[in-house]
Amino acid sequence: MDKRTGSELLFSYRGMPPLGQVIPLGLQHVVAAVVGVITPAILISDVCGLSEAEETLMIQVSLVLTALATLLQLFPLFRRIGSGLPVIMGISFAYIPTLTAIGGQFGLPTILGAEIVGGVVAILFGVLVKWIRPLFPPLVTGTVIFTIGLSLYPTAVRYMAGGSAGSEWFGSPRSWLVALITLAVVVILSHFTKGILKLSAILIGMIVGYVVAFFLGIVDLSGVASAGWFALPEVMPFEIEFVPSACVSLAIVYIVNSVQTIGDLSSTTMGGMDRLPTDRELSGGIVGQGIMSVVGALFGGLPTASYSQNVGIVTVNRVINRAVFALAAILLLVAGLVPKFAAALTTIPQCVIGGATLSVFATITMTGIRMITEGGFTARKSSIVGLSVALGVGITQVEGCLSGAGFPEWVSTVFSSSSVVVATIMAILLNLILPKEKDM
Secondary structure, eight states, rough: OOOOOOGGGSOOOOSSSOOOHHHHHHHHHHHHHHHHHHHHHHHHHHHOOHHHHHHHHHHHHHHHHHHHHHHHHSSOOOTTSOSSSSSOOEOOGGGHHHHHHHHHHTTTTHHHHHHHHHHHHHHHHHHTTHGGGGGHHHHHHHHHHHHHHHHHHHHHHHHHTTTTTTTTTTTTTTHHHHHHHHHHHHHHHHHOOHHHHHTTTTHHHHHHHHHEEEEEEEOTTTTTTSSSSSSOOOOSSOOOOOOHHHHHHHHHHHHHHHHHHHHHHHHHHHHHHHHOHHHHHHHHHHHHHHHHHHHHHHHTTTEEEEEEHHHHHHHHHHHOOOHHHHHHHHHHHHHHHHHHHHHHHTTTTTHHHHHHHHHHHHHHHHHHHHTTTTTTHHHHHHHHHHHHHHHHHHHHTTTTTSSTTSSHHOOOOOOOOOHHHHHHHHHHHHHHSSSOOOOO
8 A cells, every 4th residue: 555645645546635736737637638639529520511519519528538538547447448547538639530531421420330340449459459569569650640640731721721611711811810820829838838838838829819719700609608508418419320441441540549559558657657557557448448439439429549648747747646637537527518618619710720730730740750760760661651651641642543443432432531541551561571670
């Protein structure tokens, strides 16, 4: 039993530290996570053409699912579902490129069906993680994360310009002014401040951008008044459809994100506990992630993954007490049960979202580069990364390149809808085929 008391308990997983210290530390994790929680729902709602009420519901569910996924990680079921580690887990940006492609072609019901299949794949990956893990060294994982970041840039720029080409403010000076102001605030706070200002740079940037957009007449608050003050998420508010090609595409992305979860859990234990995670912790974390994705799909939510930004906080302050993370989860849960709050979030102009998320997507890309260059950058790495990204990104840039005579329809759906799928397969194969370099 840990015999530390008072403030010392902040650096122990169990025990109850002083509430006066738990509250600000918990809020810090909420601030770091909240933009990542709500933005994917806004992006996918736009792609799938959902109504304001449906978008509000998706945001509400995103907050609730993030809270429950985090609590499952903190308090594992049956010692097998959940990692038992201090992590925040919830709706993730990492799936957006593939979700956007599926949603644009088939709609939200197909996304939810593919999400269920992907969740099952993640559960199987978690059970077999000890044997599958060698296929995903940092070089392969880094290549995939790098590709994810690259594929997100057009989304950010489109939103900076005002959203879709048919919207009132698309391409207007007002949209770009708001987007650039938002981006400037994020960059300034990220590089010229410390503490809570630096950690909440994206949130503050969005608040500033929102205020500017309001005075420029871009914000529409009409939908907030009609939203209720309390509501529980609905079971199956949307239809669920299973399209095999979409399921395969998203299943591959789930495997990649399971590997990323291994990295996040390892960073958490090494940065806050001075040890590597056990096989049981890794397995439980990924299984819990898969189960929450399956459950989330039944409530109209999007896929879940661990939050690297919150892992970064742990590695800096080394606070690992689960009371801090449980408080963050409870705050997100309360917010998710208030539709009026979710409706207010839907009023955030798309140009504000674009200005704020550009830095997030850039961070994802550079995380991939860091993983790729770990231990130096060699000719072998150059071939694996270059060929994987070139083929993955190139195929998605040439419309119809895999839909000619002789190609079944599913080939185009699986391999040309998202650059991540092809890049992942290529990186795995090239890493297995190309000869290892001799130690100098």
